Amino acid sequence: MGLTSLRDCLGYRLVAKSIERIADHAASIAQMILTMKYQRIPSDIMTLITNMSIISTEICQNAMKAFHQLNIKKANQAIAKAVQITEMEEKTTKLILKTKLHVTTIMVLRLVLESIRRTAEYGVDIAEITINLAKNHSLKQTIHHNSRRDS
Numbered sequence: 001m002g003l004t005s006l007r008d009c010l011g012y013r014l015v016a017k018s019i020e021r022i023a024d025h026a027a028s029i030a031q032m033i034l035t036m037k038y039q040r041i042p043s044d045i046m047t048l049i050t051n052m053s054i055i056s057t058e059i060c061q062n063a064m065k066a067f068h069q070l071n072i073k074k075a076n077q078a079i080a081k082a083v084q085i086t087e088m089e090e091k092t093t094k095l096i097l098k099t100k101l102h103v104t105t106i107m108v109l110r111l112v113l114e115s116i117r118r119t120a121e122y123g124v125d126i127a128e129i130t131i132n133l134a135k136n137h138s139l140k141q142t143i144h145h146n147s148r149r150d151s
Contacts, residue, residue, distance in 0.1 A: 011133045018122040025115040039105045048092040056116045060123035070134040075127035085120040
């Protein structure tokens with residue numbers, strides 16, 4: 001695994017916790033969708049929710065790839081993509097509130113949006129941890145290289 005310090009262990013622990021929370025949100029979304037069994041959701045709203053979900057998933061996947069490779073550039077790309085999530089959530093919420101959907105359905109859709117956003121935020125957390133770990137590893141390698149050179 002390559003864990004060489006307590007700092008690395010903490011980073012891996014935090015990533016594991018973020019992954020667990022992502023899974024919790026996925027389970028919550030599934031449960032919420034089941035409560036809406038026969039509610040007809042307008043296609044434009046479904047498209048926005050689907051697109052938001054796709055971007056959130058991409059953020060998490062890219063953050064995990066960056067983490068496995070300790071790649072700062074990929075981690076920063078995942079972080080940068082998160083801006084889209086906030087904009088999409090606001091746009092979708094406004095559209096949902098303009099509909100004549102049942103209040104319970106509106107509430108469930110808002111909770112789904114919130115879970116999708118939180119999933120993206122946990123992906124960003126993973127990307128930020130990746131940057132910290134990568135910088136720490138880079139610093140260790142530089143120090144190790146310089147100490148070998150000076151010997």
